Amino acid sequence: MTKLNQKIIAMTLAVLASLSLLAAIPASAGDTFILDAKNAQQVGEQPDGYLGLIVTDANPELIRAVRETNIGRKAIYGDLARASGTSINQVAAITAEKTIAKVLVGQKYMNAEGQWVVK
Numbered sequence: 001m002t003k004l005n006q007k008i009i010a011m012t013l014a015v016l017a018s019l020s021l022l023a024a025i026p027a028s029a030g031d032t033f034i035l036d037a038k039n040a041q042q043v044g045e046q047p048d049g050y051l052g053l054i055v056t057d058a059n060p061e062l063i064r065a066v067r068e069t070n071i072g073r074k075a076i077y078g079d080l081a082r083a084s085g086t087s088i089n090q091v092a093a094i095t096a097e098k099t100i101a102k103v104l105v106g107q108k109y110m111n112a113e114g115q116w117v118v119k
Contacts, residue, residue: 034051037062038107039104039106039107041054042054042055042062043062044110044116045096045099045107045109046096046110047093047096047100047111048093048096049096050070050074051066051069052066052110053066073092074092077091077092103119106118
């Protein structure tokens with residue numbers, strides 16, 4: 001098996017693991033808060049693997065919840081990147097692709113052109 005194939009397999013495993021880890025993050029009141037904000041189109045998934053604020057007048061609680069979610073995601077991406085020998089950005093981007101595919105109808109995500117799109 002070539003080094004490139006090994007890296008592709010490692011990345012695939014990292015993505016699968018990241019999706020599992022993201023789902024395994026302990027449920028909290030913040031999870032419902034973020035879901036409500038997604039449903040209200042105030043927050044959306046970005047192609048870099050992180051949540052983004054859509055509204056410019058977000059309240060401090062929403063800003064804090066998005067920041068905490070992104071900090072948690074970055075920690076998971078870092079662990080997976082070290083385990084697979086890739087970069088955080090690579091893990092985050094691949095995970096974002098899978099996460100955006102699971103965005104619910106009526107929620108927004110950022111497309112590759114940097115525009116917020118309703119699914």
